[in-house]
Amino acid sequence: MSMHVQTKSRRLTGLDATRALAILGMFAAHIFDLFALDNSGILSPTFTGATANGRASVLFMVLAGVSLTLFARSLQRKGLSRKASVGVLVRRALVIAVLGLLIGPVNESIANILVHYGLLFLLLIPALYLPARALWVLSVFWLVIAPLAWRPLAAAEAAQSLGHNPTFTDFAHPGLLLADLLVTGYYPLLIWIGFGLLGVAVGKLPLSQKKTVAWMGAGAVVIAALSLLIGWLKILPWITAVGTVAGIPRSQIFTAMVTGRSPSGNLDRFLSESSYIWLPTAHSGSMIFTIHAAACALALLAILLLVTPHLGYAGALLAAAGRAPLTLYIGHLVLLPLLQVGLSAWVQWWTLCVLMLLAALILHHSGKAGPLEAGVRYLSVLPTDEKNSDPK
Template identity: 40%
Template sequence: MSARRPSPAPAPALAGGHRLSGVDAARGIALLGMMATHILPLSQALPGGGGGPTWTALLFAGKASALFAVLAGVGLALLTGGARPQPPERLRRSRRGIAVRALLVAVIGFAAGSLDAGVAVILVHYGVLFLLALPFLGLPARRLAWWAGGWLLLSPVALFLLLPVVRAWVDPSDVGGSPAFTDLAQPVTVLADLFVTGYYPVVAWLGFLLVGLAVGRSDLSRPPVALALLAGGTAVAAAARWGSAELLAAPGANAALRAATGLSAQGLDTALATGQKLDGAQQSIWWFALSAPHTGSPLDLLHVAGTALAVLGGCLLVAAALTATLGPLGDALLWPVAGAGAATLTLYTGHLMALDLLSGMTAELPRLAVYLGFVVAALLAGIVVKWSGVRGPLEAAVHAASAAAAGGRIRERT
């Protein structure tokens, strides 16, 4: 994401080796999932009356953005040595490059926040998460796993305690979900949005990056590791969802949540699937029983983190199987989604610009048709990226700046 400093030795790389197509494919799935939640409705009217969640909500709400964040942690781990963390001097240079990358991503996020896309842009939060991850880059996998587990379980408690205090102090609606350059005139409100009140509260979301860092410190090229991610992630996600269902079946749980949110019984069921209209739930202790998207509760964080690990493990297994059975052809079959995943910064920002610029042209079109158009465009771009071997424009600019700051050439594995 200056001039190269003189050095008596060859300039170090942040990581060596080829890109892991399974990681890129998982990133591509995250991108397509986020596009789906931005374009398609999350709730729908049912024939018998009332409403319910759409397939978009069931598949992607909360999960796609969390997958994005977990993979950011995986990427940072791979940039700093993967299963073998870099020695202190190289790690110091890597941190400098990653800090520049974080600042550039945040700047792009502030610019994207000024677009009229109707989307809660994640990029500024992403940049802040990169900066907060810097102290953890030198830790081994086991310590990172303890940090990640503890953060996922305890940060929601901090969030629950901080929310009423911060909301009494600032008005979160002043930022509107996507921090823009103009919001910097209200720095306290912007900080509150980034860390506590926003759609992606960094206080809780740092746990996803730590999960990714811990995973990235393992040998992701080995199928047993991928299988463990798939099985373990599925088990964690299922256990979190089951635990939430059991807790919400307790006497008084639904009544308390309906009172806190002002929703009907059916409306609450829909909200639990979409994550919408649940702000009031944070006033009830039953908030800790939720696994609904973007609530930030412990079971929500565990559910989407488990889902992210399962998707990553599945993608790694598919990529390994295709390469083992079909060779280069098998790898080429993943070009569309893996290529899109290798250019997510460009494609994510580009789709926000398109949502703004083409809003008048697409307003009357079926939302599914609009979404499929974006999917086709992203997959075609992925083929171009893989076929040409070039980076996306934003990836190239961020890479050049971060490599210069690190004092050497960066050979990225992911």
């Protein structure tokens, strides 16, 4: 969902296409049920609940790091000093966070990611100036260790949650707001910073080189598969305990362990158990799912980087949609409450897809940025930046 500035010749269409796919994943996770009764009356995860849920948002955060790195590089190419570049990045991060605070109350049925996204941009700025090798070590360390540190904090501070999307009135309770943003909210930054760090590390790779991207994708696929397998193998002996502690009937446990919830509730009460770290569960914040979701994001990015240039006009449209992520994301937040009045989930889905296609057609043929992307660019890149550029 980044709004980085690059010329057409330097844009990675695969990156834009991956961002568009993440948007579609968000659409699905916000429209379709995560679980349903099958023909035999057994509760099972839906396709959305088993795939997009918990992974689309992680993909957004990883892409945030990648795009931030590329944007910072574009500022350097324009001749801006480090001080001027940091100023642009800080303003951009704050504009996105403020936009998130404004739009949050519009649709409380969806956990708005924009405030966390803007804050992530802000927190990642120092990482841009670290060596690539140090970044890889730091990101892997963070993705493994942060969930272990988060779990006891989340269990102890479970009641310290806003219960709604962050907005300006929450500054009246700064401690509660901070706890929600870092630990107890839907996107706890204590963990999610790791996804951004991984993205910054990936952004330093030569992503235009097919061999590098192929190796990254192959490694990511292996890690994604192994982590999910290990998670299930490690948690199987605890299935009865999970149900007992979380208060979920055995018939619903599998669904709850895949999607993070069931008709009887979620797995939050299991946080106090050490085996929580092995839950292969979306949005759980467990160590194993954090690693798995990060690997899924890299695998999907690698696939799209390799495939999109060969998709012709379809690939160009997908990439064009990915250049207006902020517009599409906020647009669907505003439209969904209206579409959900009397319309089926599939009608909502196809309506958003058609609107996304129309936006892609306009952006592709006009060569312009989305309206909100242009607005963020205007507010963050000020004329004074050029005066602070390095002398030529």
